[in-house]
Amino acid sequence: MVDHRSDQEVVRLVGLRKSYNVGKPTEVEVLHGLDLTLARRDFATLVGASGSGKSTLLNLVGLLDTPTSGELFLMGKATRDMGDAERTALRANAIGFVFQFHHLIQAFTAVENVLMPLMVTGGKPSSEQVEWAHRLLEQVGLKGLERRKPDELSGGQQQRVAVARALVMRPALLLADEPTGNLDTQSAAEVFRLFRQFNEEFGCAVLLVTHDTRLSEQCDRTITLVDGNIESDERAL
Numbered sequence: 001m002v003d004h005r006s007d008q009e010v011v012r013l014v015g016l017r018k019s020y021n022v023g024k025p026t027e028v029e030v031l032h033g034l035d036l037t038l039a040r041r042d043f044a045t046l047v048g049a050s051g052s053g054k055s056t057l058l059n060l061v062g063l064l065d066t067p068t069s070g071e072l073f074l075m076g077k078a079t080r081d082m083g084d085a086e087r088t089a090l091r092a093n094a095i096g097f098v099f100q101f102h103h104l105i106q107a108f109t110a111v112e113n114v115l116m117p118l119m120v121t122g123g124k125p126s127s128e129q130v131e132w133a134h135r136l137l138e139q140v141g142l143k144g145l146e147r148r149k150p151d152e153l154s155g156g157q158q159q160r161v162a163v164a165r166a167l168v169m170r171p172a173l174l175l176a177d178e179p180t181g182n183l184d185t186q187s188a189a190e191v192f193r194l195f196r197q198f199n200e201e202f203g204c205a206v207l208l209v210t211h212d213t214r215l216s217e218q219c220d221r222t223i224t225l226v227d228g229n230i231e232s233d234e235r236a237l
């Protein structure tokens with residue numbers, strides 16, 4: 001189980017490097033030895049120009065990809081020598097991911113989509129888990145729409161289902177890569193408000209990539225990537 005103490009270190013990067021096309025003529029290093037720590041209560045945004053390495057970094061932290069060198073600690077555990085099963089279990093239990101495109105399963109209802117991560121890790125959900133999924137959908141403003149399929153919901157509503165799905169495992173860390181890039185201003189503000197609410201009420205660290213300065217300006221901490229290096233890491237006063 002994930003430890004939910006507020007002072008807990010959730011992520012630590014030590015000299016993290018990432019190259020693509022290793023061993024080929026096109027080999028290129030895109031992250032050049034990053035050091036970074038995220039704690040349980042952090043509400044941080046990762047900003048930087050297109051191509052600076054934001055998605056690469058999020059994918060590494062989310063265990064969707066592996067670093068070329070350096071170490072990534074998640075929940076205090078070194079991840080380098082973990083086997084696939086251990087990585088998958090840690091990812092499923094500790095991390096929620098929201099992407100620009102929600103990747104909801106069209107054949108499933110909203111509540112079934114929210115329950116997906118629980119079903120993948122544990123089979124048939126318990127009645128408590130189904131109740132929790134309904135509560136999350138209520139929190140994201142979708143009460144009454146639980147049985148709708150994704151194509152019967154607006155884009156903003158679909159993204160809110162994706163947010164509920166990302167939170168169903170009560171992750172210690174929420175990673176979001178342009179989660180509002182596809183939404184109108186009001187839906188974007190609502191999704192952002194949900195991140196803030198879960199960070200405060202439920203103590204999940206947030207690392208948000210967004211090009212929307214109206215949102216990034218509201219974060220407590222701004223980490224700026226320039227050409228694969230952390231140029232600055234500042235906390236709001």
Ligand SMILES: Nc1ncnc2c1ncn2[C@@H]1O[C@H](COP(=O)(O)OP(=O)(O)OP(=O)(O)O)[C@@H](O)[C@H]1O
Binds near residue numbers: 057
């Ligand atoms: N699979 C890949 N193979 C080779 N190069 C890649 C791959 N993925 C990303 N890159 C390169 O790595 C660099 C960083 O890409 P990344 O997607 O992390 O940038 P980003 O900051 O997320 O940009 P954006 O704001 O446009 O999403 C870019 O130069 C990109 O071309």
Ligand SMILES: [Mg+2]
Binds near residue numbers: 054055056177
């Ligand atoms: Mg990106």
